[in-house]
Amino acid sequence: MKHVLAIANHIFREALRAQVLYVLGASGLAITGGAVLLAPIALGQVKRIVIDLGLMAMSLVGLLLLALLGTHLVARDIERRTIEVLLAKPIRRAEYIMGNYLGLVMALALFVAANTAFLSLAVFLATGEVDLRPLFGGAMVLLELSTLAAIVLLYSSFSGPLVAAFLIAATYVAGHLVGDLHDLAVAAKAPAFAWASYALPNLASFDVRPEVVHGFAVDPGRVLLAVAHGASYAACALTLAVLVFERRELR
Amino acid sequence: MRRSEWKARWLSAGLAGVLAASAVITSSALHSSRQERTRQELMYFPSGVGLRSLGLGQSLTLADFLWLRAIQYYGEHRLTDNRFPLAGHIFETITQLDPHFAEAYLFGGLVLAAEGGDLKRALALLRRGMAWNPGRWDLAFETGFVYYVAAKDDAQAARFFERACRLPGAPALATRFAAHLRARTGDNETALALWEELLRSTTHPALRDLAARKISSIREAMGSARRQPGRP
DSSP: OHHHHHHHHHHHHHHHHOHHHHHHHHHHHHHHHHHHTTGGGTTTOHHHHHHHHHHHHHHHHHHHHIIIIITHHHHHHHHHTHHHHHHTTTOOHHHHHHHHHHHHHHHHHHHHHHHHHHHHHHHHHHHSOOOOHHHHHHHHHHHHHHHHHHHHHHHHTTSOHHHHHHHHHHHHHHHHTHHHHHHHHHHTTOHHHHHHHTTSOOGGGGOOHHHHHHTOOOOHHHHHHHHHHHHHHHHHHHHHHHHHHHHOOOO | OOHHHHHHHHHHHHHHHHHHHHHHHHHHHHHHTSOOOOOOOGGGTTSHHHHHHHTTTOHHHHHHHHHHHHHHHHHHHHHTTOOOTTHHHHHHHHHHHOTTOHHHHHHHHHIIIIISOOHHHHHHHHHHHHHHOTTOHHHHHHHHHHHHHTSOOHHHHHHHHHHHHTSTTOOHHHHHHHHHHHHHTTOHHHHHHHHHHHHHHOOOHHHHHHHHHHHHHHHHHHHHHHHOTTOO
């Protein structure tokens, strides 16, 4: 466990030193801040627009962070040959993958926390109201990004950064269309494809923007189901990543 | 490879299988808990239904952008030709992307009825809004308003004002309008009940005075109608 935490700590510090975290983090803040400026033309809907754009920016910018930061973690260590030093310590390959995952999630948590705090501030500046619902939205975005982080590491365990980035973007798109893909498969009487759609991560289940924007009551059962789905999918992806990485030649 | 390493690999593969099954089961449960949606062809692009599928889960954000664009559309045409041929399509698209965007139904309904000259589409939009947002008194109230002002249908207007006044948060105005229109359509019994309800529920002195006077005049009218049995 101490190896995992040490690697996680190292990855987190590396992420803090990376320019891309600050550039993308600032873009997320800019999108949220820009939404506040739409107040004069929003006809009283500025709160809705600020919360919605803020959560959308968090999700999309978080995906960009994964594509630019997460996909390079393993590849960079292989390229610099630092991975040979690490594995000779000895650090098991499974610990290496878990440490990378934990460090990546810590960086994402920092990004989401900063954006969520700014979002709450933006809502206050736009409306004068203190609203804690964006915190719930931010938590679900972090859950979505944590699931995607595990998938990024799976892709990185067998491919380079460019391929992994492309694959995670495709997974993000497909994950948000799971419901529609399933419906199309059923309408086309293709049960195999309908079942195959369940193999995709159901990223739409983490979307709580209707509840946050409209103030609807949150269904705790649905949230628990989404958490269980995200946790099992991430755990499965990490287990497969370890399996693949165990067999990978590093020279 | 050593026997223990093979064992570890098989255990990991088994664990991955179990976790994959868990992910599939939870995804299936999430899918079956979704609201049933009408299956439509993507040929309706760029309707709200088509945009929702293409929006990659960002349908609320698309609705926000279209809302901003709708306001600009209204403002531009309000200042120029006062014609709004696309208003129906725009507001239908917004509300298809976000069916709980009540303000879009309210603004769209008003624009279509009062300035777009499309009463049928306005009422259809408002009815859909009420179906998706049954707890919003303002949607029922505006429907009543459109029936009263644009359709000149007092009976339907009274029906929707009554519906509004029974919803949480509705102001006394809704009850007053409903009672007034019920009396106008000759439904004195319902009008009396509504004014009595207003008298019971409001503490505003002017409203209490108005309700009391209305109750008195309706009772008088009903009494004189009973004293003249020959009259219809």
